[in-house]
Amino acid sequence: MAQQPHVLIIEDEAAQREMLAYNLEAEGFRVTRAEDGEEGLLSVQEEAPDVIVLDWMMPNLSGIEVCRRLKIRSDTQLIPIIMLSARSEDVDKVRGLETGADDYVVKPYSVSELMARVRTQLRRVRPATVGQVLTYDDIVLDSETHRVTRGDNALKLGPTEFRLLTTFMEKPGRVWSRDMLLDRVWGRDIYVDTRTVDVHVGRLRKVLTQHGGSDPVRTVRGAGYALG
Numbered sequence: 001m002a003q004q005p006h007v008l009i010i011e012d013e014a015a016q017r018e019m020l021a022y023n024l025e026a027e028g029f030r031v032t033r034a035e036d037g038e039e040g041l042l043s044v045q046e047e048a049p050d051v052i053v054l055d056w057m058m059p060n061l062s063g064i065e066v067c068r069r070l071k072i073r074s075d076t077q078l079i080p081i082i083m084l085s086a087r088s089e090d091v092d093k094v095r096g097l098e099t100g101a102d103d104y105v106v107k108p109y110s111v112s113e114l115m116a117r118v119r120t121q122l123r124r125v126r127p128a129t130v131g132q133v134l135t136y137d138d139i140v141l142d143s144e145t146h147r148v149t150r151g152d153n154a155l156k157l158g159p160t161e162f163r164l165l166t167t168f169m170e171k172p173g174r175v176w177s178r179d180m181l182l183d184r185v186w187g188r189d190i191y192v193d194t195r196t197v198d199v200h201v202g203r204l205r206k207v208l209t210q211h212g213g214s215d216p217v218r219t220v221r222g223a224g225y226a227l228g
Contacts, residue, residue, distance in 0.1 A: 004030040005122055005129045008049035010040035012058045020053060023111050037061030044076055051121045056085035064099050071100030080121035126170055134169040136227060141169050153211045161204040168227035177224040201225055
């Protein structure tokens with residue numbers, strides 16, 4: 001599913017990893033598993049997730065080091081990281097957060113609490129996935145009812161154009177390459193030519209401007225598209 005939120009679990013204990021994956025998938029998330037830090041970094045390189053659930057204590061490459069490496073890279077520093085650890089001392093929590101973790105959960109933890117924390121991080125990076133209403137200038141997108149309005153006019157968008165607009169409105173100003181849009185809107189498991197992106201962006205622009213409004217979608221030559 002193209003708009004399904006993607007969570008990466010980096011956890012060396014198989015039982016913990018599968019328990020987390022089972023509960024996240026039951027909540028509607030798409031899950032990628034990594035059994036150590038090196039595999040986790042490779043997974044992020046192959047496909048950036050929306051949220052990372054990261055164990056602190058792992059052999060060879062610790063969670064703290066994985067977190068540090070991701071947070072110093074410009075292309076991964078904004079991915080929310082939830083650190084899992086048996087270390088409950090305040091000094092350990094501070095160290096994890098200072099390394100760049102966005103949240104810190106002490107083992108043993110409540111699964112329902114962890115799911116809530118994952119959703120909290122998703123609100124920051126993909127608000128539409130948790131039913132929030134998105135606005136940009138005079139455009140309003142209700143992700144729960146799948147309704148879009150511009151000014152006083154209701155807009156009729158096809159499912160692909162709706163997902164495109166959602167992606168743009170979640171991060172106004174961000175430049176999306178065609179490959180990035182293919183991953184986010186169509187999904188990695190479906191082969192679609194990059195020219196298809198141009199076709200659907202053109203359809204989206206036509207609907208957005210049908211009542212006389214200016215075109216809010218910007219073409220960035222050699223890079224892709226952005227909203228605003």
